[in-house]
Amino acid sequence: MNLTAILAIPTLTLLAVLLVPRARQARWAALAGAVAQLAASLWLLVHFREARSSGDSGFLFQWQHAWYADWNIQFHLGVDGISVAMILLTALVVVAGVLVSWEEERMSKTFFGLLTLLGLGAYGFFCSLDLFAMFFFLEVAVVPKFLLIALWGSGRKEYSANKLAIMLMGASVAILMGIIALMYSAPGGQWSFDMLHIAGWEIPADTQTTIFALIFIGFGVFTALFPFHTWVPDGHSSAPTAGSMFLAGISMKLGGYGCLRAAVWLLPKGAVAYGDTIVVLSVVAILYGAFVTLMQTDLKYINAYSSVSHCGFVLLGIGMLTKAAVAGAVLQMVSHGLMTALFFAVIGMVYARTHTRQVSEMGGLMRAMPFIAVLMFLAGLSSLGLPGLSGFVAEMSIFVGGWERGTNFHQAATMLAAMSIVVTAVYVLRAIGATMMGPLRQEAHSSLTDAAWYERVAALVLTAGMLAMGLAPEWLNELVGPDAAAIADRLAAP
Amino acid sequence: MKTEWMVMAILLAVLLFRLGRGLAQSTLLSLVQLLLLLSTALSLTGDSTTPLFGGMYLNGPLAAFQKSVLLFAAWMISLLFSDWQRESSHLSEYLILLLSSLLGMCFMVSSGNLLMLYLSLELATIPMAAAANLDLGRKRSSEGAMKLILSSAFSSGVLLFGISWVYGTTGSLDFGVIAKGIDGSPLQTLAFMFLFAAFAFKMSAVPFHLWTADVYQGSPMPVTAYLSVVSKGSMAFVLVNLLHGMFRSMSGAWYHLLMVVVLATLVVGNLFALRQQDIKRFLAFSSIAQVGFILLGMTGVRPLGPSAVTYFVLIYILSNLAAFGVAALVSARTGIEDIPSYKGLAKSNPFLAWMMALSLFSLAGIPPTAGFFAKMFLIVEGAWQGDYWFVVAAAINIAVSLYYYMRIVRLLFSEPEKSIPTLVPAPSERLGLLVCAVGMVLAGLLSWIYDHISTLN
Numbered sequence: 001m002n003l004t005a006i007l008a009i010p011t012l013t014l015l016a017v018l019l020v021p022r023a024r025q026a027r028w029a030a031l032a033g034a035v036a037q038l039a040a041s042l043w044l045l046v047h048f049r050e051a052r053s054s055g056d057s058g059f060l061f062q063w064q065h066a067w068y069a070d071w072n073i074q075f076h077l078g079v080d081g082i083s084v085a086m087i088l089l090t091a092l093v094v095v096a097g098v099l100v101s102w103e104e105e106r107m108s109k110t111f112f113g114l115l116t117l118l119g120l121g122a123y124g125f126f127c128s129l130d131l132f133a134m135f136f137f138l139e140v141a142v143v144p145k146f147l148l149i150a151l152w153g154s155g156r157k158e159y160s161a162n163k164l165a166i167m168l169m170g171a172s173v174a175i176l177m178g179i180i181a182l183m184y185s186a187p188g189g190q191w192s193f194d195m196l197h198i199a200g201w202e203i204p205a206d207t208q209t210t211i212f213a214l215i216f217i218g219f220g221v222f223t224a225l226f227p228f229h230t231w232v233p234d235g236h237s238s239a240p241t242a243g244s245m246f247l248a249g250i251s252m253k254l255g256g257y258g259c260l261r262a263a264v265w266l267l268p269k270g271a272v273a274y275g276d277t278i279v280v281l282s283v284v285a286i287l288y289g290a291f292v293t294l295m296q297t298d299l300k301y302i303n304a305y306s307s308v309s310h311c312g313f314v315l316l317g318i319g320m321l322t323k324a325a326v327a328g329a330v331l332q333m334v335s336h337g338l339m340t341a342l343f344f345a346v347i348g349m350v351y352a353r354t355h356t357r358q359v360s361e362m363g364g365l366m367r368a369m370p371f372i373a374v375l376m377f378l379a380g381l382s383s384l385g386l387p388g389l390s391g392f393v394a395e396m397s398i399f400v401g402g403w404e405r406g407t408n409f410h411q412a413a414t415m416l417a418a419m420s421i422v423v424t425a426v427y428v429l430r431a432i433g434a435t436m437m438g439p440l441r442q443e444a445h446s447s448l449t450d451a452a453w454y455e456r457v458a459a460l461v462l463t464a465g466m467l468a469m470g471l472a473p474e475w476l477n478e479l480v481g482p483d484a485a486a487i488a489d490r491l492a493a494p
Numbered sequence: 495m496k497t498e499w500m501v502m503a504i505l506l507a508v509l510l511f512r513l514g515r516g517l518a519q520s521t522l523l524s525l526v527q528l529l530l531l532l533s534t535a536l537s538l539t540g541d542s543t544t545p546l547f548g549g550m551y552l553n554g555p556l557a558a559f560q561k562s563v564l565l566f567a568a569w570m571i572s573l574l575f576s577d578w579q580r581e582s583s584h585l586s587e588y589l590i591l592l593l594s595s596l597l598g599m600c601f602m603v604s605s606g607n608l609l610m611l612y613l614s615l616e617l618a619t620i621p622m623a624a625a626a627n628l629d630l631g632r633k634r635s636s637e638g639a640m641k642l643i644l645s646s647a648f649s650s651g652v653l654l655f656g657i658s659w660v661y662g663t664t665g666s667l668d669f670g671v672i673a674k675g676i677d678g679s680p681l682q683t684l685a686f687m688f689l690f691a692a693f694a695f696k697m698s699a700v701p702f703h704l705w706t707a708d709v710y711q712g713s714p715m716p717v718t719a720y721l722s723v724v725s726k727g728s729m730a731f732v733l734v735n736l737l738h739g740m741f742r743s744m745s746g747a748w749y750h751l752l753m754v755v756v757l758a759t760l761v762v763g764n765l766f767a768l769r770q771q772d773i774k775r776f777l778a779f780s781s782i783a784q785v786g787f788i789l790l791g792m793t794g795v796r797p798l799g800p801s802a803v804t805y806f807v808l809i810y811i812l813s814n815l816a817a818f819g820v821a822a823l824v825s826a827r828t829g830i831e832d833i834p835s836y837k838g839l840a841k842s843n844p845f846l847a848w849m850m851a852l853s854l855f856s857l858a859g860i861p862p863t864a865g866f867f868a869k870m871f872l873i874v875e876g877a878w879q880g881d882y883w884f885v886v887a888a889a890i891n892i893a894v895s896l897y898y899y900m901r902i903v904r905l906l907f908s909e910p911e912k913s914i915p916t917l918v919p920a921p922s923e924r925l926g927l928l929v930c931a932v933g934m935v936l937a938g939l940l941s942w943i944y945d946h947i948s949t950l951n
Contacts, residue, residue, distance in 0.1 A: 066941075067941050068871075068941050068944060068945075069945065070798055070801065070944070070945075071798075071871060071874060107840075107907070110907070136861050136866070139860060139861045139866065140861045140862060143855065143860050146900055147903070147904075147907070150900075150904045151904065151907050158904070161904070162897060162900070165897070165900060166893055166894075166896065166897055169892065169893035169896045170890065170893045172893075173886065173890055173892060173893055174886075176870075176873065176889060177877075177885060177889065180873065180874055180877045180882075180885070181877070181882055183874075184877065184880065
């Protein structure tokens with residue numbers, strides 16, 4: 001398996017989208033490319049499992065190319081189980097995102113081009129082993145988000161787009177400083193951005209803690225670390241449907257993956273020093289996010305704030321520092337990515353028909369659009385952690401991992417975090433009940449159509465992923481387990 | 495000295511055509527475009543490195559390349575601003591002034607003696623003041639020219655003052671001899687401050703930037719572009735040479751001075767750029783902020799510094815000229831120079847809007863454009879001394895600058911309020927913009943341009 005294919009396919013897709021003669025053909029180019037990307041990621045998964053079962057460990061399929069030799073920057077690709085899981089998630093969300101935007105007619109070339117570019121940034125980010133290249137891909141994904149919100153968004157789109165761009169760019173500066181400081185902290189002046197080299201360095205504990213703070217806060221902003229989560233609700237609710245799906249399904253995962261890979265893995269002493277702080281902040285985010293969601297009346301804001309709460313679980317898993325919890329954090333990223341993308345897709349479908357996102361203006365929609373209503377149930381139930389769906393597997397793993405730490409502090413934090421599930425159940429069931437169940441609130445809604453073919457396919461792709469994870473969690477556990485354990489082992493070593 | 499000979503030959507050719515029967519404007523312009531392209535290509539083939547005039551003129555491989563960069567920029571300017579140039583009633587004067595200034599810059603980059611530096615600096619700046627006045631019918635143009643001549647005369651005076659003290663303390667004007675005599679005595683520190691102030695003036699670093707916006711707004715567009723990219727670029731080349739060569743042993747002293755200037759330049763440039771409504775003034779302040787980054791890259795005293803600065807200047811030329819090129823085209827055809835009127839440009843002129851957007855991305859340092867790489871190298875270089883708080887403070891400015899660059903990108907692609915007519919760029923303008931676009935996209939992703947610069951150093 002050649003990893004350059006993972007980057008070449010989206011690049012070719014981007015060129016195809018921009019070069020097709022007519023604007024309406026752009027969506028077909030984007031869809032063909034997205035399907036090819038999904039096929040490539042499945043192919044990668046198969047090969048990866050083969051290689052792992054034949055005994056290979058560490059980063060597989062490595063590919064190296066000197067980029068800027070003066071600065072020791074290389075183009076170094078390689079994947080472990082965590083990256084494969086994230087690449088798979090990205091591919092699923094990209095396919096679904098392209099499909100739900102099928103009827104986007106305004107500047108559709110640019111629109112699909114930006115979606116593809118965002119996906120390309122994410123793929124590159126997840127398979128880079130060089131910090132500089134990783135940062136490069138992270139930044140590639142920032143501007144498409146800004147433009148998607150600013151140009152195709154709704155509501156206070158300019159405010160939201162600016163807020164998102166400035167907060168993420170500020171976060172990037174912190175990350176950049178972190179990686180430059182990390183590079184210069186090389187023992188004996190053997191500077192390198194290569195993570196495999198850096199992982200082998202003996203970096204003094206106080207240097208580690210300083211750099212860890214920079215990198216973790218930077219990536220934390222991307223994944224809604226409290227108190228830097230404020231861009232999330234505005235950004236998600238102003239974005240067009242596919243934009244929200246990409247933001248919550250892919251972009252926030254860039255942050256979680258970055259925290260794990262660049263901060264925790266490379267700087268274990270820093271992670272140990274800050275572990276408890278992360279736990280406190282993430283428990284605050286989980287509870288605060290859940291309670292704020294209770295008060296929301298707009299479906300998109302409900303899902304956006306619940307994302308803050310759910311991404312808190314990712315950070316909680318990381319902060320707990322045990323094998324099960326770290327693995328749970330990765331599972332939660334995949335699970336939340338799929339579930340929230342589905343939720344945003346459904347909200348988009350409802351909004352396209354009713355032209356409102358206010359819960360109070362809807363009711364009984366199940367009679368008009370049963371398929372969409374079922375999808376909303378699935379997404380909601382996964383969100384509240386029902387066994388059999390993806391959310392349960394991930395959250396359970398984090399709770400087990402947190403409890404394993406054994407101290408009163410960590411067990412109390414685990415219990416507090418677990419209590420948020422009750423709140424989640426309240427807001428999810430209330431929102432679904434009010435919009436879908438009961439008699440039709442508005443007469444005009446009885447004539448609404450159910451999901452079109454492209455919406456059905458988009459939803460089925462995501463649902464398939466959720467079910468595959470919820471009903472048969474072993475394969476995903478096998479995939480990310482060993483690599484999560486490798487990260488956790490480094491934490492235990494000192 | 496090949497490059498200088500070529501520039502001089504073009505200059506003389508234009509002069510002779512002017513004195514003789516003359517050529518049609520467009521023929522003359524095409525000829526100059528062709529000759530500039532040819533000399534850029536020839537200058538890239540390398541040049542002899544023997545010192546001339548008793549060490550007054552030194553030519554290293556990097557200096558030769560830097561001159562090619564300046565020539566390339568002059569060629570791009572001759573391509574991109576063909577609207578204004580063809581319609582100007584003083585095309586030959588304009589060309590002669592510009593080429594003499596270019597000649598001065600080439601000598602300046604190669605100077606090995608303070609006297610030579612001073613003379614070539616004057617040759618580089620005085621013609622620009624005259625060129626700034628070439629929009630004879632506009633009062634603003636004269637005002638800009640007046641401000642430019644006064645401020646450059648003043649800064650030349652400051653430079654001479656600094657030179658006299660360097661001479662007084664070291665007894666020589668030769669760079670090599672001076673470098674040995676620099677010991678960081680208070681008098682020399684003062685002399686350095688005067689020299690630095692003069693360069694800060696020319697590069698419009700804060701607090702010596704006050705002339706910039708007015709001059710940029712008043713001057714004809716090609717002159718503004720020339721001032722903003724070629725003039726600043728050549729000053730950056732010379733300054734990095736002085737800092738890393740002659741004043742290397744004083745680096746402990748100038749590092750802190752540079753730190754203050756970098757932060758002030760970035761902050762002031764960005765804060766003023768936030769509020770500009772005129773595209774030329776906007777580009778003026780954004781270029782002030784860019785100078786802050788150039789200076790940031792000079793703070794690390796190691797061989798990578800000059801390569802990073804040279805690379806940045808090249809990328810900056812490509813990015814800024816594309817923005818100026820679009821602005822000049824729109825201004826020449828429709829008279830629009832205020833930013834809000836650009837709203838919806840993408841609807842009627844997708845090519846121009848994309849070029850503008852690409853150049854703004856590159857100026858903002860957004861990947862995959864080359865501006866990202868150029869800026870990153872300067873930041874990595876600036877962090878070499880280990881003052882991370884300083885570099886963080888500088889890098890935060892990228893986030894600020896993103897706001898105002900993106901503001902324009904958003905406008906370009908929004909729904910238009912009043913429609914801008916479809917503008918068809920002339921072939922030379924299209925070529926110029928395409929060269930910029932290819933450069934901005936590929937010069938970063940492919941590392942060989944940087945690698946080439948780095949082998950020269």
